[in-house]
Amino acid sequence: MTKKTIQLGLVDDHNLFREGIKSLLDKIEEVTLVLEAVNGKDMFTKLNNVVPDVILLDLEMEEMNGVDATLKLQELFPEVKILILTMHKEERMISYLMEIGANGYLLKDTTREELEKAIKTVYKSGFYFNEFVSQALLKGLKNKSGRPLKIGKDYHLTARELEVLELIAQEFTTAEMAEKLFLSARTIEGHRKNLISKLGVKNTAGLLIKAIKEKLIVV
Template identity: 75%
Template sequence: METIKLGLIDDHNLFREGIKSLIDKMENITLVLEAVSGKDLLTKLNNVVPDVILLDLEMEDMNGVDTTLKLQELYPDLKIIILTMHKEERMISYLMEIGANGYLLKDTNQKELEEAIRSVYQQGVYFNPFVSNALLKGLKHKVTKPPMIGKDYYLTARELEVLELITKEYTTSQIAEELFLSTRTIEGHRKNLMSKLGVKNMAGLIMKAVKEKIISV
């Protein structure tokens, strides 16, 4: 039986270690690449290209949505299984539409994980009932832009944390201290938030976030 080369992209070390322990029990499936973000993945793909990758959605530097789009451009034959905690049906539909080959929740068991890897490798796609239902709904309501989990904007969990602290009038340095990040990183999140919500300043950001019920004050 042909060996399947697997890549694992997730920014949580403990989660990666757990998945690696499951992969070690699978016959003819070998982990050949690990990365902590989309940018890290793209760099490492210069040295080795797996057959299938397990890709998290929320990562620093480059999230799973942007990574999927970039991989479709640069490595169209690379199979992508999204592995995340997000159950948002619009997100599933959107990711499958832009090129993901499968979608699994992180609480999946070893049997389904192995089944998904083999199915995507051999057939190019893996559907479970949860994904199938999301795609059927997606046919009725076509998603044309990345949705946010439960909202109209795709914001990462970290961006939501920053946004909530901004609405509480925390300064950049206070937010950095609260989240154990650098002020430069917080400034980057501020710029991303303004860009995604289409505003030009902090006042506009807070008003838009409240108006769209992204956060409550």
Template identity: 75%
Template sequence: METIKLGLIDDHNLFREGIKSLLKRMANISLVLEAVSGKDLLAQLNNVVPDVILLDLEMGDMNGVDTTLKLQELYPDLKIIILTMHTEERMISYLMEAGANGYLLKDTTQHELEIAIRSTYENGFYFNSFVSEALLKGLKHKTSKPPAIRKDYHLTSRELEVLEGITQEYTTAEIAEQLFLSVRTIEGHRKNLMGKLGVKNTAGLVIKAVKEKIISV
């Protein structure tokens, strides 16, 4: 099993120490970067780029929202799990659509934290029931602009099969095995899907697929 390189960004020393003690109990997860703000993170990324980061929202020097947007611009392959006390549905919807791959509350368990890290690394996203409900409510009650006419994204039957596998949280290898295709072919389909749907990452792909009713939930 590959070791997952993790970054932890939070301006509270005591909280970081608590998370670090939990991470030591998780096999094949290595903390390679620790930062106290978005600016601190960006400076350190010049030397090491983790696979996944745990990112707080409230930080004095460049908050988590601005950091997420900047990371999408500079490091689009870096996977972001928001780890915060903010429970607002609008905040969750905004950040997930802006490019975050997962969203956890700080009262989460060690077990869920580990699942979230591994799922985000392997599948590109992690939605628990709380986040899924918030996203669905956000999609249902969004009224800032009139609903757009649904587009025809011209997805092939094979792309739809891959998309369904992604939304069911199967890994690339598992989808490849189910469809009797190579991992490289599945990755190609995933890239094509993101291009056709105009999204930045796998989490955005799932959100857009549900939003546009391409995949039902």
């Protein structure tokens, strides 16, 4: 059976950088560039015609920057996966973008191999944390108060939901979780949606950040 091609959007106001990314994308199988925009405003105009699965989004742009674009994408197109691609390395910025709805964060000096991995992982799993981003998030989100590990009662999580949360943190796919827990994929997705709702986050990436912050999982 032929694998589904990942529909990709690219939003950046530097022409040379976009051309460089496009040349890299030409070498990545199962990824098709369907939208190209120079800023957030341009992107939303083009989203009237095509909605990608994943959008590579720069932060510093005129006519709607990446932060504002992320917030609006979450409001209008919550199903779209947002992969931030920027030179900004600030831990607070990384944490903030992930909390408001970004699904992954890459620096612009990334390799073609990591770009490919990030696009395919965020499409498949709903989030992508590389080593740099993981360390930045942990530094910013780990609670240093020393309070004991919670067991989910503050959020009324069931034992099964906590089990699914742990597996999500271990990067299990829906299919892998279903097989491991002897459940259907639909049931696993139901647990994921319940977790997102109970913790008051926007997506799987936000779910993991909140779980770390609230010490619902051990990292």
